[in-house]
Amino acid sequence: MNRITHNWAEHIAFAAAHTHFPRTVAELQGTVRTATRLRPIGARHSFNDIADTPGGIVSLRALERRIEIDTASRTVTVDAGITYAQLCPVLDRAGWALFNLGSIPDFTIVGAVATATHGSGNTNRNLAASVAALEFVDATGALVRLARGDADFDGAVVGLGALGIVTTLTLDLVPRFEVRQNVYHGLDFERVVGAFDALMGSAYSVSLFTHWNGVRVDQAWLKGLADAPPPPAEFFGGRAAPAESSPVMGRDPAGTTGQLGVVGPWYDRLTHARIGAIPEIGYEYQSEYFVARHHAGAAMRAIHAIETQLHPALVVAEIRTIAADDLWLSVNYGEDSVGFHFSWLRDWAAVQPALAALEAALAPFAPRPHWGKLFLLPPEAFLPRYPRLADFRALARRHDPSGKFRNAFLDRNVFGA
Template identity: 50%
Template sequence: MSTNVGENWARSYEYTAEALARPTSVGEVQDLVAAATRVRALGSRHSFTDLADSPGTLLSLERLDSPIDIDPQSRTVTVGGGVRYGDLATELQREGWALHNLASLPHISVAGAVATGTHGSGDTNGTLSSAVSALELVTASGELLTLHRGEPDFDGAVVALGALGIVTRVSLDIQPTFDVRQDLYDDLTFADLLADFDAVTSSAYSVSLFTDWLGDTLRTVWIKSRMDAAAPPERILGAPRQDVGRHMLPDQPAANVTQQGGIAGPWSDRLAHFKLGFTPSNGDELQSEYLVPRRNAIAAIEAVRSLGPRIAPLLLVTELRTMAADSLWLSGAYETDAVGIHFTWKPLAAEVRAVLPEIEALLLPLGARPHWGKVFSADRGDLEPLYPRLGEFRELAARLDPQRKFGNAFLERTVY
């Protein structure tokens, strides 16, 4: 057990936990949890706040002996919570299977991404959490609890912010493998986007729009098209397709991002934006994101544009993505199709935290839910109206963890 926990991957948060444990078996996880006074899981360190911290011990599952178990009959894969999506995707592809989607970064752990409602993109694609069919967790007593889709507590236990226990195994829906091509489009105007938002986001299996919020034109549009579906268009609302691939940040090398230029390849090498073996995104950065009900997407985009001159000096890039509704209580897409407005900020913590209340004053009245793993200023009073099942989640947490062994300052501020 180490006493030097260190920082998150972007070096924007330093953990305050007293110790870091790296168990190698589920039994060891059970023993550690049962003996602990305060304990939480630490994933791949891709959260940007104190969400994953603990006043006691942090418990990493990166060394957990947990094989990837594919069940062709049920079309599920069961995997250890600490496994990274990129590693899981490689193994699934090798065996002829696929997940429905991936987030921008393949570096993130399965349990951490699921617990925070992390997502990919696509009008008909749910969040990564929506693929969960079962999960196994170690509760505060050290007992092992398995929940399956359809059981009473399941929808409250998937996106659970680590508040219910240490998730040791997760079962995910899979499908037969498929190939994808990735294409870029330049010079899409805001006027055309806002006039026919649905036409843009429905133009491919997965669509991402990048902007700095200045001017009349977006920076670029990335679309990911399944090769078993219609070919991508030559133009999207007048924006021409580009032959040369590139990073979404102008000063970063294209070698860091997944293959573009319309070259087909397996889903595992295309659905994420970044390659597993390379530094994700910019590296030194902060991130914020707000998931807006799709019915309010146009109003939300117009609202953020009005803050463009305030936002742009602090910003590396904004990405807009879509996702389908789900039934998970603390999901940003709970009972609504949603549009994610994601901000990748320069590492200017004070300045970013100063502008977030201005952004939230415009977006939260439109129903925007902050991404749990990223930087936001809203507290429980702000979040309560946005999550109609938040009270039931507190009851579930009180039942499974009455002493708040898995609690921390983040949960006190936003949930409890």
């Protein structure tokens, strides 16, 4: 297999001298025992240096695929190299589903879990919350298993790769379900802000897409259960889209999941992109910030006030809601959240001032940045938002006392080194 040299957007060149592709857990354990510095990597869909290391990178793509469904416990155990795209159709054929998905199905489940990546829905928690158990290889090469209810479990799930290399995940299942997706264009900004909770709770999963361009929110994507009442013709001042849409207004919608109210399986509606639609190289940067959901309206007005400072760099923005969880380093720890996501042009000279303006606008709402995306915030601005940070640091040091799995990103943003 090829050496992994860059992240997905190819703006970060990894310093790692070696890329390891173990084919078995035993082989991985041997690699860990002899390494001095090591970082795991999934689908490379990160936009900062969270995966970088001067030592070795470990990819688990060569592990044998493992999909073990336990109907009694309603769980599935999978290997840590598997993607949602590989797992979801298998679950669906067996009559099962995951409760939610992110916008893209082609990234690894373990990468999404480790960084608290999410979908949307007022009552839907992030993807890490579906983990019922996990196994990882710690710095000694030992295999550690933790399950929901164990003392350290809530600290280990969103682990940022700091405890070791995860080898398996056990995920909660629900019976398979079907979803219809309806898109609306041109929502009234004031109506959206004024009834934000009602709007975002109007379907199983709701996303707003916008360019922050005045009195309109460009689009609402409603992903409703197939047996829910049909959506209205008018929605918060917006009208039903006459044809399938891209998240970026005016672009070709090829590769997006089915719309126009056509019912389809959960895994081909909850994501925005179809399986296999994302290119091998991403020509964009991404950032995302999370604030308490009760601040949603005020935060939207704050972004609206500086929108012209975003326009030189902005491709599109998305707004989603996520329910609270108890995972120590989750960006949704302890509070229902709203996530403000931004896709940027691949132009750092334009993106940097836009990020500075955006972070200043959101500062009154104590934002937490997404662990795997671009941000400028210094750690002292967001680490106090994690009440269990000291416990996480202690947990990481127990499993990795020499810092084998640490890197510059973790030293800077988690351990305060």
